[in-house]
Amino acid sequence: MSAVAEPHRVPSRSSLPVPPDLDIDPYSNEVLSNPYPFFDRMRETAAIVRLSRYGVYVTGRYEETKIILNDHDRFTASAGIGIADIRKPGKFRIPNRLLENDPPGHTAIRGTLTKILSPIVIRRWREHFEAEAAVFADRIIEMKDVNGVDDVAEAYVLKVFPGVVGVDLPRTEALAIGEMSFNQAGPENELHVAAVRRAEPYLDWYERSVQREAMLPGSIGEMLFEAEDRGEFEPGIASNICRAFVRGGMDTTVAGIGFALLQLARDPDQWAILRADPSKARGAFEEAIRHESPSYVNYRTTTRATELSGFALEADTKIGIFSGAANRDPRFWDNPTKYDITRDTAGIHMAFGFGTHSCIGQMIARLEAECLLRALAMRAKSIRLMGEPRYRLINQLHTLDTLPLRIEA
Numbered sequence: 001m002s003a004v005a006e007p008h009r010v011p012s013r014s015s016l017p018v019p020p021d022l023d024i025d026p027y028s029n030e031v032l033s034n035p036y037p038f039f040d041r042m043r044e045t046a047a048i049v050r051l052s053r054y055g056v057y058v059t060g061r062y063e064e065t066k067i068i069l070n071d072h073d074r075f076t077a078s079a080g081i082g083i084a085d086i087r088k089p090g091k092f093r094i095p096n097r098l099l100e101n102d103p104p105g106h107t108a109i110r111g112t113l114t115k116i117l118s119p120i121v122i123r124r125w126r127e128h129f130e131a132e133a134a135v136f137a138d139r140i141i142e143m144k145d146v147n148g149v150d151d152v153a154e155a156y157v158l159k160v161f162p163g164v165v166g167v168d169l170p171r172t173e174a175l176a177i178g179e180m181s182f183n184q185a186g187p188e189n190e191l192h193v194a195a196v197r198r199a200e201p202y203l204d205w206y207e208r209s210v211q212r213e214a215m216l217p218g219s220i221g222e223m224l225f226e227a228e229d230r231g232e233f234e235p236g237i238a239s240n241i242c243r244a245f246v247r248g249g250m251d252t253t254v255a256g257i258g259f260a261l262l263q264l265a266r267d268p269d270q271w272a273i274l275r276a277d278p279s280k281a282r283g284a285f286e287e288a289i290r291h292e293s294p295s296y297v298n299y300r301t302t303t304r305a306t307e308l309s310g311f312a313l314e315a316d317t318k319i320g321i322f323s324g325a326a327n328r329d330p331r332f333w334d335n336p337t338k339y340d341i342t343r344d345t346a347g348i349h350m351a352f353g354f355g356t357h358s359c360i361g362q363m364i365a366r367l368e369a370e371c372l373l374r375a376l377a378m379r380a381k382s383i384r385l386m387g388e389p390r391y392r393l394i395n396q397l398h399t400l401d402t403l404p405l406r407i408e409a
């Protein structure tokens, strides 16, 4: 990795410096399998740096992350939350009508969704999630040696999430679609191309699954189509939002639960705190996604030439917001690399985004994780790491591939 702290080009009429260049590829296998040295380097180089390889700006600092995510007027989401500008010829794809849409268009859709995803609706799922978590925890303890990803996090999410979102999610299809969407958000590298190829046989299935007639009864997906019938959404929005829920809600939650299991297995003191008080399960999850953030980067695009933290930014340029790095910014966090389930970080960390587009499914993710981790803490005496965990390399998702664990009562 080499860094060049030389200015590249000064936009006309600005006396401010431009962000320094950094010649690191965050989408290389090396960085994807361990992004933390890159995060440190990016944060320490400057508040904003320019990745010379891609011609995009990036930030890994907490303060700048908050500013950008809260200012759609200067930093639009409508050019796509991935590295490519989806408005440009050859890059076009149908935008996510919620996430890749600025106010006022976003406000109306989000308002209706907020009513649908009310705390009362979410609470109704609790009983079901708890019952499933109890069955799961018993089975896992019986198995004793498990892969924390396939056998625990993934199996549990694939059991409870389809009923909520309304889309039947067979494992092979669901994993291929998830990998495709998070890889597609990154550059057209080998990971991107291979994931699109692997998902091709399932695209028809996916298209059918997010239609009205496929919705599972009693689900939020069904409620979206009912809202569309009442004229609260324009035609086509319900299906588009269902897609956003499947893409945004499945792999991210699996990753977050996987990271919680990994840290609890690594740190017997934290496990002991959780066992002594299983109501800390929510904190264990929240801290896991601060410590290792699944959705670790999303992009915005400058709407005009502007200034940020003393740097001149060009118009119409992508800016990557590395919330995974902001969540470890020592300017904001004490001892940021320490996993500490007693930290009170809900609403403070950036793992669920911030501002206009902050994650609308966060209560669901929290509820899933909390039920599962609490059920395990109430039954298991120990959780131990039995080998090196492996990361799954995906362009815009930080997640585990294998997590060998021994969980004993």
Ligand code: HEM
Pocket (backbone or CB within 6 Å): 069, 081, 098, 099, 100, 110, 165, 244, 245, 246, 248, 249, 250, 252, 253, 256, 289, 294, 295, 298, 299, 350, 351, 352, 353, 354, 356, 357, 358, 359, 360, 361, 362, 364, 365
């Ligand atoms: C641990 C689990 C999750 C993580 C880490 C996560 C992360 C995020 C992040 C970082 C954003 C903001 C992206 C941006 O600003 O560019 C976001 C937005 C969103 N998430 Fe999540 N998410 C999770 C679970 C879920 C679930 C369970 C659902 C659906 C049921 C969901 C649906 C969405 C949607 C629809 C948005 C867009 C909101 C908007 O634009 O107003 N997410 N999520």
